[in-house]
Amino acid sequence: MRGKRAISSWIVLLVALHAIVIIAGFFAPYDPAEQDRKSPYLPPMRLHFVDAQGHFHARPFAYSLQLREGTFDQYEANRARPLPLRFFVQGPRYRLLGFVPMTLHLFGAENERIYLLGSDSYGRDQLSRFLYGGQISLFAGILGAGITLILGLCVGALAGFYGGWRDVLLMRLAELFLALPWLYLLFALRAFLPLAVSPLQAFFLIIAVLGAIGWARPARLVRGVVLSAKERDFVRAARGFGATGGYLLRRHILPEASSVLLTQAAILVPQFVLAEMTLSFLGLGVPEPVPSWGNLLSSLQQYSVLVSYWWMYLPAFIMMPFFLGYLGLGSRLQEYGEPYKIGK
Numbered sequence: 001m002r003g004k005r006a007i008s009s010w011i012v013l014l015v016a017l018h019a020i021v022i023i024a025g026f027f028a029p030y031d032p033a034e035q036d037r038k039s040p041y042l043p044p045m046r047l048h049f050v051d052a053q054g055h056f057h058a059r060p061f062a063y064s065l066q067l068r069e070g071t072f073d074q075y076e077a078n079r080a081r082p083l084p085l086r087f088f089v090q091g092p093r094y095r096l097l098g099f100v101p102m103t104l105h106l107f108g109a110e111n112e113r114i115y116l117l118g119s120d121s122y123g124r125d126q127l128s129r130f131l132y133g134g135q136i137s138l139f140a141g142i143l144g145a146g147i148t149l150i151l152g153l154c155v156g157a158l159a160g161f162y163g164g165w166r167d168v169l170l171m172r173l174a175e176l177f178l179a180l181p182w183l184y185l186l187f188a189l190r191a192f193l194p195l196a197v198s199p200l201q202a203f204f205l206i207i208a209v210l211g212a213i214g215w216a217r218p219a220r221l222v223r224g225v226v227l228s229a230k231e232r233d234f235v236r237a238a239r240g241f242g243a244t245g246g247y248l249l250r251r252h253i254l255p256e257a258s259s260v261l262l263t264q265a266a267i268l269v270p271q272f273v274l275a276e277m278t279l280s281f282l283g284l285g286v287p288e289p290v291p292s293w294g295n296l297l298s299s300l301q302q303y304s305v306l307v308s309y310w311w312m313y314l315p316a317f318i319m320m321p322f323f324l325g326y327l328g329l330g331s332r333l334q335e336y337g338e339p340y341k342i343g344k
Contacts (some may be wrong), residue, residue, distance in 0.1 A: 001064070003004045004336070005234075006332045007329065007332045007333060007336060010325055013321070013325050014329065015101070016289075016320055017168050017321060018138065018276040021131060021134035021135055021138055022097065023096060024128075024131035024132050024134065024135055025094030025096060025105075025132075025340065026096065026102070026106055026226045027105075027106050027124065027131055028094075028105070028125070028127065028128035028131045029105055029108045029113075029114065029127065029128060030092060030105075030113065030124075030125045030128045030291075031092040031094075031128065032124060032125070032128045032129040032131075032132040032133070032291045033113055033124065033289045033291075034092065034124065034125075035124055036122075036124070037121050038064075038120065039119050039123040040120070040121050040122065040123050041073055041118070041119060041121060041305075041308075041312075041327045042115050042118055042119040042123070043115075043118050043309075044076065044116055044117050044118045044199060044311050045063070045064075045065065045083075045116060046063075046077075046097075047061070047065070047085065047116075047188065048060065048061055048062065048082075049061075049237055050175075051082060057084075058082050059086075060084075061083055061084045061085060061114075062082070062083045062085065062109070062114055063078055063079055064077075064078045064081040064082075064083055064112055065077060065078065066078045073131045073308070081112075083109040083114055083183050084109065084110070085114065086107065086108055086110065087106055087107050088104060088105075088106065088107075089105055089107065090103045090104065090105070091105040091108050092105075092224065095273075096297070099143045111226075113125065115127070116262050117311060117314050117315070118309075118312070118314070120312070121299060121305075126296075126314065126315065128147065129291040129296055130291075130293070130296060132291050133291035133292045133293045133295075134293065136290065136291065136292040136293075136323075137277060137294065138269075138273060138291050140207055140272065140273065141210075141269045141270065141271075141272040141273035141275075141276060142293075143207050143211075144214075144272040144275075144276075145204075145207075145210075145265055145268040145272050146211075146265075147207065147210070147211025147299030148210070148211050148213075148214040148215050148218060148268055149211075149218055149264060149268070149273075150333055151211065151212075151218075152214075152215040152216070152219040152221075152259065153222055153254070153257065155174070155215060155219040155221075155224055155258075156219040156221065156222025156223040156226060156257075156284055157222060157223075157249055157253070157254060158170065159171055159219070160223035160230070161226050161230060161245065161248075161249060161253065162245075164243055167223075170219070171220070171223070173218050174215075174220055175216070177215070178216045178217065178220075182213055182214070193256050198336045202287060204284060205308065206276055206285055206286070208238065210276065214272070218261065218268075221257075221260045221264065222261070223258045225248075225253075225256050225260055226253055226257065228256075228290075229256040229333055230253055234252065235248060235252050235253065238251075238252060259333065262333050263333040263334045264328070266329045266330030267326070267330045269326050270322070270323045273322070273323075274323075275291070275296060276292065276293075277294035277297070278294065280293070280294025280298070280299050281295065281297055281301075282294045282298075283295075283298065293315065293319060296315050297312075297316060298317060299312055300312060300313070336344060
């Protein structure tokens with residue numbers, strides 16, 4: 001019972017985090033590609049409830065920022081210009097879930113932009129870019145993991161159930177993929193693809209590359225489950241009654257691999273999100289101006305950004321709950337699944 005409760009808690013956390021990213025247009029105050037060249041590298045604006053005169057405000061507000069005298073990139077709060085935070089305001093048009101046109105946003109400020117996570121070199125809102133970028137990176141990780149698990153399931157089931165030369169050939173191929181360093185293999189595969197591609201083409205190319213490199217480990221795990229399951233009494237009885245190989249796999253053997261596949265999914269998604277981020281960080285993934293978590297951090301390659309603009313690190317820290325959620329779920333699934341398989 002405790003294991004199920006822990007799994008449910010991790011699932012609820014991940015569902016909540018993904019829901020925020022899925023409806024990013026509602027939570028993001030601005031268009032992620034909208035530039036404000038007058039506000040490059042603007043630091044995050046703090047929210048206040050008490051003003052400079054000591055008066056309490058029920059509505060949170062932030063002070064607008066202005067350049068400090070004698071500097072070109074140092075800002076200070078203008079306490080004469082508070083920006084009240086307003087909720088459920090009209091703003092830039094977006095499509096909810098990709099289909100429903102809407103202009104309603106969770107929060108915003110009147111007559112001036114408010115940057116809760118600061119801005120980048122083009123004056124684009126970092127919070128909006130993080131939320132929209134999560135749609136690209138998380139979807140790439142989930143879809144890439146799905147392709148990998150389907151390939152691993154097919155290869156592992158074929159090798160384990162039929163055995164013989166198929167098993168030898170497929171497992172030697174899997175060992176080859178396991179021996180290759182995945183990061184360099186990812187770079188090698190991406191290097192053969194054209195660099196000048198549209199954001200949509202780059203996205204699907206990344207998914208295809210991710211799905212093609214990670215199938216070996218799930219295939220070996222599925223093969224082990226199939227080898228064990230096909231020797232059980234109820235499978236032998238079904239075979240004795242004339243059940244076909246396809247029926248045995250579909251009804252009796254492959255359901256035994258469900259816990260292994262779920263655990264692998266929880267482990268592979270953050271790995272593939274990180275792989276997409278690596279490609280985009282190095283300029284080989286989704287190109288600008290489309291945001292992804294990788295190109296959101298690409299400015300950190302510049303030494304001046306590293307030492308001068310600390311808020312450019314913030315997206316990396318905000319991503320951590322997503323990774324911890326998947327890894328925590330994978331750990332709980334593994335703990336819950338092992339006793340179940342042993343006692344079965």
